[in-house]
Amino acid sequence: MATHDIPLEPLSADNDEPTRRDVLLIAAGGCAIVGGAAALWPLLDQMNPDASTLSLATTEVDISHVEPGQALTVMWRGKPIFIRHRTDQEIAKAKDTPLDDLIDPLARNANLPENAPASDDNRAAKDREPWLVMVGVCTHLGCIPKGQAVGDYKGEYGGWFCPCHGSQYDTAGRVRIGPAPENLAIPPYSFLSDEKIKIG
Amino acid sequence: MAHPSSYQPNTGIERWLDARLPIVRVVHDQFMVFPTPRNLNYWWTFGGILTFMLAVQIATGVVLAMHFVPTESGAFDSVEKIMRDVNWGWLLRYAHSVGASMFFLAVYIHTFRGLYYGSYKAPREVLWILGVLILMLMIATAFMGYSLPWGQMSFWAVTVITNLFSSLDAVIPGLGTRLVQWIWGGFAVGGPTLNRLYSLHYLFPFLIAGVVALHIWALHIPGNNNPTGIDVKVPTDTVPFHPYYTIKDGFALVAFILVFAALVFYAPNFLGHPDNYIPANPLQTPTHIVPEWYFLPFYAILRAIPNKLLGVAALNGSILILFFVPWLDTSKVRSTRYRPVYRWFFWAFVVTCVALGYLGAQQPEGWYLVLGRIFTAYYFAFFLVVMPVVGLIEKPRGLPGSITEPVLGPEAVRAAPATPRRLKPEQVG
Numbered sequence: 001m002a003t004h005d006i007p008l009e010p011l012s013a014d015n016d017e018p019t020r021r022d023v024l025l026i027a028a029g030g031c032a033i034v035g036g037a038a039a040l041w042p043l044l045d046q047m048n049p050d051a052s053t054l055s056l057a058t059t060e061v062d063i064s065h066v067e068p069g070q071a072l073t074v075m076w077r078g079k080p081i082f083i084r085h086r087t088d089q090e091i092a093k094a095k096d097t098p099l100d101d102l103i104d105p106l107a108r109n110a111n112l113p114e115n116a117p118a119s120d121d122n123r124a125a126k127d128r129e130p131w132l133v134m135v136g137v138c139t140h141l142g143c144i145p146k147g148q149a150v151g152d153y154k155g156e157y158g159g160w161f162c163p164c165h166g167s168q169y170d171t172a173g174r175v176r177i178g179p180a181p182e183n184l185a186i187p188p189y190s191f192l193s194d195e196k197i198k199i200g
Numbered sequence: 201m202a203h204p205s206s207y208q209p210n211t212g213i214e215r216w217l218d219a220r221l222p223i224v225r226v227v228h229d230q231f232m233v234f235p236t237p238r239n240l241n242y243w244w245t246f247g248g249i250l251t252f253m254l255a256v257q258i259a260t261g262v263v264l265a266m267h268f269v270p271t272e273s274g275a276f277d278s279v280e281k282i283m284r285d286v287n288w289g290w291l292l293r294y295a296h297s298v299g300a301s302m303f304f305l306a307v308y309i310h311t312f313r314g315l316y317y318g319s320y321k322a323p324r325e326v327l328w329i330l331g332v333l334i335l336m337l338m339i340a341t342a343f344m345g346y347s348l349p350w351g352q353m354s355f356w357a358v359t360v361i362t363n364l365f366s367s368l369d370a371v372i373p374g375l376g377t378r379l380v381q382w383i384w385g386g387f388a389v390g391g392p393t394l395n396r397l398y399s400l401h402y403l404f405p406f407l408i409a410g411v412v413a414l415h416i417w418a419l420h421i422p423g424n425n426n427p428t429g430i431d432v433k434v435p436t437d438t439v440p441f442h443p444y445y446t447i448k449d450g451f452a453l454v455a456f457i458l459v460f461a462a463l464v465f466y467a468p469n470f471l472g473h474p475d476n477y478i479p480a481n482p483l484q485t486p487t488h489i490v491p492e493w494y495f496l497p498f499y500a501i502l503r504a505i506p507n508k509l510l511g512v513a514a515l516n517g518s519i520l521i522l523f524f525v526p527w528l529d530t531s532k533v534r535s536t537r538y539r540p541v542y543r544w545f546f547w548a549f550v551v552t553c554v555a556l557g558y559l560g561a562q563q564p565e566g567w568y569l570v571l572g573r574i575f576t577a578y579y580f581a582f583f584l585v586v587m588p589v590v591g592l593i594e595k596p597r598g599l600p601g602s603i604t605e606p607v608l609g610p611e612a613v614r615a616a617p618a619t620p621r622r623l624k625p626e627q628v629g
Contacts, residue, residue, distance in 0.1 A: 044382075047396065053386045073483060078388030080483050137388075140508055142363035143356065143485040163487050164360065165503055166564055181370065181508045 053077075058200035060192065063131075071148045073136060076199045080144055081187060082136035082160075083197070086171060091129055093158060094120040094172035102183075103175045109186040118183055123172040125191065133189050133197065134173045138162040140180040145169060160184070205229050230420055235438035236445050237426035239607050243317075244424070244445075245452030246310040252453055253303040254412065258405050260296040261345075268348065270398035272391035275350035276479045294468040300342050301471045302460045304494035307335060315525070316546060318534030319425040325526040327418040330411055332522045337408045339495070339519070344401040346492060350394060351476035356489045358397070359389050364502075370509040388482060428606060429534025430599055437603040488563070496560030497553050501579065503564040504572040514576065521583045528583055530591030533599065541594040542586070549582045 059076050063083060066072050071084040086094075099105060099117055106115065107122035116122045125131040138145050140162065146152040147160035147169075155161035155168035157176045162168070167180035174183040189199045207225040209215040218225055267286050269278035282289035311331070314320055320328035347358045362383050368376035385392030423432060432438055439445075463470060471493055475486045491499050501518050505511040521528075536543050552575045559575065562568040600606045 047382050047385055049381055049384075049386050050392070053392070075483070078386055078390050078482060140363075141360040142366075142389075143360065143489070144483065163485060164356075164489055178506045179503075179508050179511060181367075 058198055061197045061199065062195060063197055064195035068130060073148050074199070076135075076187060080136035081199055082132070082134045082148060082173070082184070084132045084134075084148075086124075086130045086132055090158060090171040091120065091124075094123070094170060094174075097170065097172075097174075101176075103178060104181065104183045106183070107186070108183045110188040111186065111190075118172075118174050120172045123174065123183070123186065125189075128191065132171075132173060133199070134184040134186050136160075136184070138164065138167055138180055139175065139182040139184065140165055140167050140178075145184075203229070203235055206233055232440065232442045234420065234441040235423065235432070235435065236441045237424050237432060237437060237603050238439045238444075239426050239428065239603050240424060240445065240448070241427055242448075242452055243309070243313040244426075245449045246306050246313065247419075248449035249306045249453055249456050250303070250310060251412065253299060253306055254405065254408060256299050257296065257303060258409070260292050260299065261402070261405065264292055264296055265402060268398070270348070270395050272350070272394060272480075275348060275394060279349045291464070294464045296345075297472065298460065298463045298468060300345065301463070301492070301494065302456070303338065304342070306456070307338060308494070311335065311522075312550060315549075316536045317425055317427060318429050318529070318531070318536065320526045321429075321529065321534050322526070323422045324418075324425060327415060327422075328526055329523055330415040330418055332519070334408055334411050334415060335522070336519060337404055337411065341401060341404040341408065342492070342494070344397040344404070347394065347397045348401065349476060350480045352478045352480060352484075352486050353473045353476040353489065355389060355480035355482065356485055357491060358393060360489065362389065362393075364512045364515070367509045367512040390482075425534065426603055427535060427537060428600055428603055429538070430603060433602050434604075490561050493557065493561075496558075497556035497579075498560070500556040500560035500572050501576045503560070504569070504576040514580075518579060521580070525583065525587070528587040530588050531594065531596070532591075533596040538597040538599055539590075539594060540597060542590045545582060545586045545590060548578065549586075552578050552582070 057077075059074065061072070061074050061081075061083065063072065063085075066083065066085045068085050069087050071082060073080045073082060075081070097120075099119060102118055105118055107118045109116060109122055111126070112122055120129075123132065125133060136144055136148070141164060143162050143164035145160035145162040145167070147154040153161050155177070157168055157170035159169040159171045159173060159176075162180065165179055166177070167175060168177040169180075169184055170176050172183075173186075175181070187199055189197055192198050205225055205228075207218075207222075207228040209218045209224070214224060217223070264282065267278060267282050267289065269275060279293070282293050284290075286292075314328065314331065343357070343361060347354045362380055365383065366376035366380045368379060370376075381387060383393070384390065385396065423438075426432075473490065475489075478486075490496065498515055498518055502511045502515040505514050531539060531542065533539055536546050555571070555575050556579065559568055559572045564572065
């Protein structure tokens with residue numbers, strides 16, 4: 001048999017000279033790794049939000065019928081948006097809260113710089129102090145907090161109470177009792193007129 | 201494998217097949233004559249029961265998939281259609297949903313049995329690790345399956361559990377949010393989420409089946425552990441798997457199926473939540489959301505910790521810690537039967553798991569929260585403190601000389617070493 005001229009360990013370190021086999025191994029192995037990674041990307045990226053989901057970017061809301069003390073919930077990108085017309089007492093309560101008492105010191109307001117402090121001014125609508133517009137999703141694990149309807153329990157701070165794990169938010173939507181780590185997020189929005197808000 | 205093959209192909213066709221694909225030889229060696237300790241008790245029958253439950257879930261699941269519509273608007277109605285219109289649909293769906301509970305009941309008993317008798321100790325570490333992997337795949341599969349009816353509990357369970365990943369925002373800002381949106385296929389749980397969970401719910405049982413094959417392979421290298429925890433020393437410590445354990449496993453399986461059938465036919469919704477018969481509503485969270493009973497202990501651990509990232513870490517850690525059990529337990533004795541100190545801690549751990557299950561269903565307030573924290577602390581202390589420390593300081597009771605000795609007594613071992621007496625075919629048949 002002619003097996004004697006085929007080395008038993010073709011890739012052994014004893015063989016210092018690179019052979020044609022070494023070149024083929026590196027070339028084929030490199031192609032397999034790069035090609036595999038390239039083929040994997042479409043398989044993973046297809047799960048990200050698709051074009052039709054991304055196109056649902058803005059929604060307009062009529063707020064003319066929302067009296068002080070009332071609240072409105074609308075959908076934006078599949079999430080509830082809480083719009084609250086706050087009373088003077090609720091505003092005063094939020095303003096009187098020292099920032100040192102807060103769990104999350106940041107405003108979490110998409111319309112402001114990321115490091116803006118969580119003062120009531122930075123949480124409420126610009127120049128429209130009674131209005132509070134927030135994503136109504138608890139920052140703990142995504143439940144919808146109670147507090148929008150008239151008879152709801154609003155928690156010790158008079159804002160919102162999450163029934164899932166007991167997080168409580170104040171009248172500026174700031175988390176006051178955990179386990180939620182962050183204040184309720186404020187989406188990008190603007191007032192088109194006194195009666196109309198554009199969210200997104 | 202662990203013992204020499206005793207297969208004798210007698211006919212020409214058997215010899216022909218054996219030379220090409222020795223599948224009959226494998227079945228004969230591994231499932232007919234496989235030497236099995238003669239003293240296995242009924243706690244050892246749950247491996248067979250689990251294999252049966254996996255087959256039930258795959259069979260009922262495949263046919264339910266022929267009628268289920270995985271869309272936001274179609275899912276809930278198609279499940280109701282299965283219940284009302286599809287021939288035998290009610291039976292198939294109840295068998296599948298109750299089957300998930302029975303599957304978990306069996307896997308938890310199987311896991312506690314492994315813990316009690318030290319079945320994770322050398323040389324069975326890989327066997328144990330594969331088992332924990334199966335448990336994790338089962339948890340993922342059950343979670344995804346529970347989302348499919350698209351009721352209120354389905355929807356909010358998906359919301360809460362997928363949001364666990366958003367805790368990574370505390371590590372790298374934005375990472376958790378990106379990851380969660382990738383899982384959702386949107387900015388909230390919705391149609392795309394349901395569709396992908398359905399796809400993966402169909403895939404995972406076959407991954408489980410694959411790991412089960414590895415689990416059985418890893419079992420058949422060292423062979424079964426047994427209630428004494430001591431090694432097989434002579435062939436008379438064992439009996440052939442068939443007929444001794446095929447019959448014992450079969451009897452236990454029938455008893456198990458009686459419980460399964462009683463739930464399916466008389467209390468199919470006993471373990472479920474009425475809220476899941478309300479269609480999913482993304483604008484309203486149910487006032488009291490709880491997972492299925494088999495996830496309650498983990499849910500209690502999640503809620504016991506007031507920090508989001510640490511709570512999620514504890515939830516994951518409570519399962520991942522099982523991977524390290526073979527190295528956390530320092531005792532040289534396998535079976536808890538001979539461990540007078542550890543035994544108390546073991547039963548305290550069982551009580552802890554049941555208590556966490558109870559607390560997971562309660563509102564996280566007041567005493568429930570305090571107790572949840574105490575039991576969570578013990579859950580981790582059992583693995584991280586009790587297992588290493590008690591193993592070092594405990595003086596175990598004397599072990600029997602052989603597997604056969606506690607069964608037949610020392611005289612019987614000397615008198616009749618060659619004949620297994622305990623289970624004669626006429627006694628069990």
